[in-house]
Amino acid sequence: MSALPHRQSGSATMTADASHATASFAAPATSSWTAAWTTSPQRPGAGFAPNWSEWGFAHQTVRQVVRLSVGGDTVRVRLSNAYGTAPLTIAGATIALSTGGAAVRADSLRHLTVHGTQTFTVPAGAEYASDPVPFKTAGLEPVTVSLYLAAPTGPATYHAQAMATSYRCAGDQRAEADGTVFTETSQSWYYLSGLDVTGGPARPPGIVLFGDSLTDGTGSSPDANRRFPDALAERLAAAGRPRAVLNQGIGGNRVTVDSGWLGVSATSRFRRDVLGQPGVGTVVILLGINDIGISEVAEASPFPVFAPYTDVSADEIIAGYRDMIQQGRAAGLRVVGATVMPAKPSAFSTTRSEAKRTAINTWIRTSGEYDAVLDLDRALVSSSAPDRLKPAFDSGDHLHLNDTGYRAMADAVDLAALG
Template structure:
């Protein structure tokens, strides 16, 4: 999975020249609160504390992007859906007895009517475990109209789900949607069917599609010791890297496995990675890379249910298109300031080695050196995860270790993402302190 420089998997984008752009994060609210509308392809994100009722945590998340044609992909997000059911396959980081689903029209050009939706435990392919399909309601109704620029939660539904299991979220669009808000690069096969197939358990009649559509999150009311959510904010290295498809081997997935093995209070994991994403701005004419990390921070990170800690790993794409260290560090400082303003912790991840990749130059290497030195020594993060050291070649710290390199010199493969997750000090995600009753206890490495 070694992309060409201009492919959807490649890095890069235009340099950001101003402050935060005009795009704002989507409004995420219960249906009963949808009087706060008219906000366009963004809206204003609510305080994440509004999403913690019932001690909800984010079990799965996918950062949304504008619908459009995606080079090399047959995802229909550009044309949209009409009288079709999309069945999203999602990997859950936390288990519990109740779930709720977040549907998204964050970048829609017009309201999207959902005729029905369901959640189920995944069996195989497009099939659900028999007896596990649960219809979703929205303020008690079977359907919902999601305004342009908005995201809505379903009503909670009772469904026993295990941590590290896979769910099916099915959404039926009876009318033409226009371009569909989606997540384009998933390392996961998903499904489409004609008509309303939300109640279908067998999976018959479904065809494959590579993208997640109309769904941006699954919350869990945890039954165990999960006390909050850690959100991984990043680009393709966080989103999918070059990991094996349908195997859930992204580095946040491996982190979820480690956290699930903790004895005592622990955290769920939300993946806020986007392939090709920039820290400082959007890529002109390439909406499938998403708006910049600064512009999506409120929705994709601070708006996650139960968020306690953020792990930031962005900037290699900015370096790849000539952005200097001073601008990247200024972007990091803004992220840190906004995370701290919400009373949350943030860990800074050093950028992975990239010598030998298509974007490497000596000047960009110098920028990388300066950025990583600042992450390690500035003291502005609450913790540092040294992903660079964890994945570097023993003979050349500017290159990925051969065992971790997917083959393009930039993206780690399965072994590399496992090494990244292993580099996270779990005790620093929520630090131990005297009298704290929500800190992770001693854990198995």
């Protein structure tokens, strides 16, 4: 099986989470792959909504729909068992163009292989890629990946908040075209961590949007591809400057704090989720609101998924930014910082958290340590209340954006700042 490519030559072992699960990465001597779609793997857990991760799968097919930010002539699929405690056997897998819901275009369906075989095993802690498959796709085109899991998998590595529907049914239905057998649904992705493409027109290196729920897309319309990264990819394509735009957000993620349900800290996962993506040249860091906000809700709204309720200072968050800037620069990336947007009057917003947010944003704007700054805070706040989101952009919880707000985020990006 092909190991996931790393930006640097040779091989490396990276920590998958705070309990030191590891995933091995080995780079090819040369690579023309570009990551066209990604998501950040998470530890199995209850999460914000019911999902299938804690129980996993047995004698079932799971079909997942994703939209590629750029197209190509050949594709490979990356699967992650980063948080698995046992080897993961894929009894069969397919890729196909989506026609809506769980349905696919039958003439586009291709079987995925590893070393030419349709059944393969991903070791515990590893993330691997399939063999290349001739598969012509266009940018912003939805595709499905179907995995047949015959033997019990145990708890599944997943991504909690997909803002997209995944489908499940009994038996081996990976080649089923009309999708009617897929009667169970979930709003998470399972095992799937990336789709890479080669071929197609030349384009600039890709962009990783690295963040929390505001990158992940919380508050946007499910199955509509209305997240911030989707809107930015659409804007670049409409401007005649298509580039891969990768969503590496995890809802609730923090710069400095590891969480069982909300992901390992951003500084820890930066290597895997940013530097481990082929064909990228820029990273945009939009993080910090959870570090300063979650400690404020410990008494007001003790929701178990938020634990631990670690109190983090502005200086500690800035130190985390500096760590990620150093990691990115060492790998040759352009590192762009985005200001932290307001959360008033949510429980995340207190006098103390607002003081931290002000200090953080002042540093982002004035330190000169980022290659460029996206001042999303100033672009999206209310003109009459600069400590609140503009009402037209507010999803209703005063923290997350709606579809209009995520589009406004993308429109506020200075494309020149992306390099």
